[in-house]
Amino acid sequence: MPLQKSISPWKSPPQLRPFVQQDFMKTLEKAGPQLTSRLKxxxxxxxxxxxxxxxxxxxxRSRKREMTQKLExxxxxxxxxxxxxxxxxxxxxxxVVDLVLKLKDKLSQAEREQLPVHPGTLSKLRSHIEAVILALPEDLQGILQKPPTS
Known part of the structure; x- marks a missing residue:
């Protein structure tokens, strides 16, 4: 799992490193459960x-999906x-229009995948989107405020 400080709002979320079984097995000797578990x-x-x-x-697959959602x-x-x-x-x-579209996509993804976000995050994002739209000229506001058509 990448460190939280490597997450920038202006870049895509960091990707998980691929799982390499041999590397994992090597780490067990130095950092495995035998160091903290009472069971031998x-x-x-x-x-x-x-x-x-x-x-x-x-x-x-379940853990990978969970970590990917956490990064998102x-x-x-x-x-x-x-x-x-x-x-x-x-x-x-x-x-700015591109930013609004990306933010709307992020909001849609978060709702669809039920991302584990703090309470109020999605409403805060909706407010941000609305504020950014209102900073644009009226003609663009009208276009961006329309609900997406399926």
Whole structure:
């Protein structure tokens, strides 16, 4: 999982590094559960067996989806903490319209995937979108405030 400080509101969320079984097994010797668990046993053998089991694939996909959603949620929250009004003053109308469209996409994705965001984040994002739209000329406001057609 990438560090939270590597999440910038103005860049795409960081991607997860690919899982490499050999690298993971090497880390177990130095940072495995044997260091914190009171249970003794063949931890490396247990993990090796789990990685080969049919249960691993489903568990891994679930954890990967969970981490990807967490990164998307952190990115969304970083966007909500930005002063978008100040930011848009430095950009052209085309760039501001592009920002509105991207923010609407992020909002739609967050609602569709039910991202694990803090309470109030989605309403804050809606407010940001509305404020940015209101800073544009009236003709663009009308276009951007229309609900999307399916």
């Amino acid at each position: 046993g063949d931890w490396i053998g247990l993990y090796r067996h789990f990685l080969k089991s049919p249960n691993f694939d489903g568990w891994f 949620a952190l990115h969304l929250e970083a966007l909500c903490e930005e002063d978008l009004q100040q930011r848009i003053q430095k950009h052209t109308e085309v760039e």
